[in-house]
Amino acid sequence: MLDNKKVVFSGVQPSGNLTIGNYLGAIRNFSAFSEEHLCFYCVVDMHSITVRQTPAELRRRTYETLALYIACGLDPMKNNLYVQSHVPAHAELSWILNCYTMFGELARMTQFKDKSAKNETNINAGLFTYPVLMAADILLYQTELVPVGADQKQHLEMTRDIAHRFNNIYGDVFVVPEPYIPAEGTRIMSLAEPTTKMSKSDENENATVRILDPKDVIIRKFKRAVTDSGSEVRFAEGKDGINNLITIYSCFTGKTVSEIEREFEGRGYGDFKIAVGEACADALKPVQEKFSELIRDKAYLESTMKSGADSASYYARKTLSKVKRKVGFVI
């Protein structure tokens, strides 16, 4: 609890173009917490440099991610929206927590194993300790709830382990956070390979739909989406491609699976794919319009990130000085 409110924290990396998977699985749901919780939504630029970045692009995407947060409905007056590297307490706590995290625990992380397989020539220490920085992000604000995609569950468990370990030694310093993972239905899969998650770093253009894709591109990508050889729009075991499209359509329109099956009875996949594309493009239109307005106003984005960082720092300092005192630093 901070200011008598439960705390919500989440982070999004500015290292890729955000997809409808990020939107439906995470960002879209963030604003629901704003009224009753104290919310921190962070652009985690320090996590991004665990893989090599082009500096100008990282900077551009940092602005873009902040603008997208706002365009997706997060009001900067009701949420702490800020950039991770602007609040040095994240790095400080991360170092301390490194000393309470075991080599063996980190070596078990599946994301580390995946990423080191993909970046064989740059398996750096930051990639290895990535989950510790994430734990620091979360624990710094006495967070109770962390809305994330299912792929982050293992990192969340590690955050809880670190918090427990620290609390066992020093008393109740950290709140132990809970993940808030949307229902299975909102796990959006790749359009090209529907058994794998839609990932913003996918090299196949047709696998992902980006929040900022123009309408014609969105429609084209859905038209090309991989489906099986059947023709009926029906949610069924093993029909991963069509199931994914039904899920996406349902998320954007609010219709249930059986309503969708009825709507497309006797119509083929072709019709359905166009309808999914239309629904997606229509739903994203207001987000895109707001985004293009915001991205032109750099001064506004800069003042927003500055006041977000100031207010986040205020809360972060409280936890950090307590931690420093506990471990025996002179403060």
Ligand code: TRP
């Ligand atoms: N690792 C998260 C991801 O890639 C991003 C992240 C960093 C995060 N710190 C966080 C998410 C803290 C939730 C809470 O999606």
